[in-house]
Amino acid sequence: MEQIWKATDCIHIRRLFDAAAGFTKLEESEHQHVHECQLCQGVFYIFIGLHSNIPPAASPKKTSAA
Ligand SMILES: [Zn+2]
Numbered sequence: 001m002e003q004i005w006k007a008t009d010c011i012h013i014r015r016l017f018d019a020a021a022g023f024t025k026l027e028e029s030e031h032q033h034v035h036e037c038q039l040c041q042g043v044f045y046i047f048i049g050l051h052s053n054i055p056p057a058a059s060p061k062k063t064s065a066a
Contacts, residue, residue, distance in 0.1 A: 020047035
């Protein structure tokens, strides 16, 4: 199957997104690529940042502004 990203070995943005969200797991080779590719690494960390920025709905911790 021919892919759009033929020119590079880069991982699909969609896969990086899902992996960052914990929906899927990256393959060993994909992990390796993220390690070595600044582009994928940057995208991956952006996605992780996005997901971790979402505040938990029911957080028991309250900021007591006294
Ligand atoms: Zn890459």
